[in-house]
Amino acid sequence: MGGHGPPPKDPTKRERRNAEPVAPQTFEAEPVPAPKLPRRRDLRRETCRWWDTFANSPQAVSFTATDWEVLLMIVPVVDEYWRNPEPKTLGELRLQLAKFGATPEDRLRLRWTIKPPEPKGEAPSARKDPRLRIVGDEG
Numbered sequence: 001m002g003g004h005g006p007p008p009k010d011p012t013k014r015e016r017r018n019a020e021p022v023a024p025q026t027f028e029a030e031p032v033p034a035p036k037l038p039r040r041r042d043l044r045r046e047t048c049r050w051w052d053t054f055a056n057s058p059q060a061v062s063f064t065a066t067d068w069e070v071l072l073m074i075v076p077v078v079d080e081y082w083r084n085p086e087p088k089t090l091g092e093l094r095l096q097l098a099k100f101g102a103t104p105e106d107r108l109r110l111r112w113t114i115k116p117p118e119p120k121g122e123a124p125s126a127r128k129d130p131r132l133r134i135v136g137d138e139g
Contacts, residue, residue, distance in 0.1 A: 029064045046082040
């Protein structure tokens with residue numbers, strides 16, 4: 001005996017209620033390495049460190065020229081924040097940097113995953129489980 005309610009619709013006649021309003025598009029682009037930070041000597045040390053961190057981040061390998069241009073536009077805001085840390089400036093930075101996967105939460109929203117590298121010279125199964133120290137079985 002079947003379940004309660006009407007029979008399910010024919011799968012070919014179903015409509016997604018959350019269908020994309022516009023079909024996704026894919027563009028081919030070559031990733032671009034990070035440009036040199038202009039006027040570096042005029043910027044605070046923290047701003048330069050921020051730029052270097054982004055330039056060497058795992059997600060940077062997929063950035064195109066337009067991505068780097070937007071990040072260059074953000075540099076004065078980052079520098080201003082380090083000169084005068086105001087909540088208003090920090091809010092703007094969070095808004096802009098979320099687009100570049102700056103935090104784990106941003107990367108989840110963007111559906112980006114950063115895979116940690118495998119330790120060199122040993123197979124994944126050869127690594128010791130750190131939880132074993134707790135139970136006293138160092139293996």
